[in-house]
Amino acid sequence: MRALRFLLLSAFFFVHSTAHAHSISTSTLQAWGEDIGALERLHSVVVAHEGEIVFERHQGGPGLAVPANVKSLSKTVLAALAGAAVQAGVIESPEQRVVSILPIPAHQTDPRIEELTIGNLLSMQAGLERTSGSHYAAWVASNNWVEDALARPFVDEPGGRMLYSTGSSHILSALLTQASGESTLALARRLLAEPLDISLPAWPRDPQGIYFGGNDMQLSPRALIQIGELYRNDGVIDGERLLPQGWVEASWQPRGRSPWTGDGYGYGWFVTRLAGEDVYYGRGFGGQALYVIPERALTIAITADPNPPSPGGQFQHELHRLVSALLDKEATEH
Structure with a gap:
């Protein structure tokens, strides 16, 4: 078993006194x-x-x-999956360019798209217009979430200011799917859930079947x-x-x-x-x-x-x- 040791006591509290000198009382x-x-x-x-x-x-x-x-705590879990994918050789590193894995929409003509890296997606520094906040409803109503997120105009440079955007995380999910040949769910179960001995049920997908990246x-x-x-x-x-x-x-x-x-x-x-x-x-x-x-x-x-x-x-x-x-x-x- 790769899980932590669980000992259930009351309905509300569980306290396990350990031999550590600095255990919490x-x-x-x-x-x-x-x-x-x-x-x-x-x-x-x-x-x-x-x-x-x-x-x-x-x-x-x-x-x-x-x-x-x-909810969006999923972004932290997806970042862990990206790290596990690097360790497993599925992707190279945070410095790898997105265009080396994913096709870029034809109507995205800004040359800065060539500079976009996996690390930019992880750190919310893609530079692309956000899909969160006031843009969220229209984004999830689109018929292709990945293309919509990648085709948005640049409002900053890749690696610039933080632009919190679930679209960036969803691009990462699509990238992991493309690079691995597995769904994000299957990859996450293989590289994280199984080694950690945790359950990871299926969660929602986009119209193309990509598991929702970041939510x-x-x-x-x-x-x-x-x-x-x-x-x-x-x-x-x-x-x-x-x-x-x-x-x-x-x-x-x-x-x-x-x-x-x-x-x-x-x-x-x-x-x-x-x-x-x-x-x-x-x-x-x-x-x-x-x-x-x-x-x-x-x-x-x-x-x-x-x-x-x-x-x-x-x-x-x-x-x-x-x-x-x-x-x-x-x-x-x-």
């Missing part, structure tokens, strides 16, 4: 649990410390081991912990390297910056500081989140109500405060 986690209870939108929270699950709470929605729609993946909170632990352990699980040497460091290097939060963005991960620590996180609509805090050996998975209306960025600030509160409590304890 039951009292700290129980006190923190009161903060969680105040956030009614939250469905589940799972915390792993030094690779051991030390806390679980389920207060709505699918269960802790049941796949849930993680609507289904993963349980415990499965998300496994993704986070893979990154916390530098791409290695049970002695097997799934992500290339240096991939995690490159993924956590800020390349662009969110215009809404000011947080940095690497390859599928936001970069910030909470309670004096470097924190790396992925996020999805409605409050889906995955946090990795390497210096504290912590991985935190959060699922929430994915249905609109969503409190948006305000709720993300609430999740940041929740994580900060645990870091502060743990620091005080030691």
Whole structure:
């Protein structure tokens, strides 16, 4: 088994005392649990410390081991799949040009399309007009999502400012499908789900059958912990390297910056500081989140109500405060 060890105790809390000198105490986690209870939108929270699950709470929605729609947190998972594809030789590197794999729409005549790299897609620096926000509805109503995203006008240079766009992630999904000869689902199961011993059900596809890149993946909170632990352990699980040497460091290097939060963005991960620590996180609509805090050996998975209306960025600030509160409590304890 390549899963973390799960020992279920109560309906709401699971605390496993370990022999580690810096394990988080039951009292700290129980006190923190009161903060969680105040956030009614939250469905589940799972915390792993030094690779051991030390806390679980389920207060709505699918269960802790049941796949849930993680919305745009899928972008973080897709970035992990891109890394696994490099390790497996499916694609060359983040520097590989998109045009070396995907055909470019005939009506995309801007020469900058030749410069677009896989890394630009991962870091949301494609330079192409966004398909998210006000453009989203028209994009998903188009008859070819990949062509629509690739044919959009350039509003910046490839490698320029961060332009958060699900279209960039969907181009990446199509690229992985083309390069591997497998669907994104089959590739993700082979390179990530099977080695990590997690379940990955099918999720929606575009009109051409390409699995939605960057949205609507289904993963349980415990499965998300496994993704986070893979990154916390530098791409290695049970002695097997799934992500290339240096991939995690490159993924956590800020390349662009969110215009809404000011947080940095690497390859599928936001970069910030909470309670004096470097924190790396992925996020999805409605409050889906995955946090990795390497210096504290912590991985935190959060699922929430994915249905609109969503409190948006305000709720993300609430999740940041929740994580900060645990870091502060743990620091005080030691």
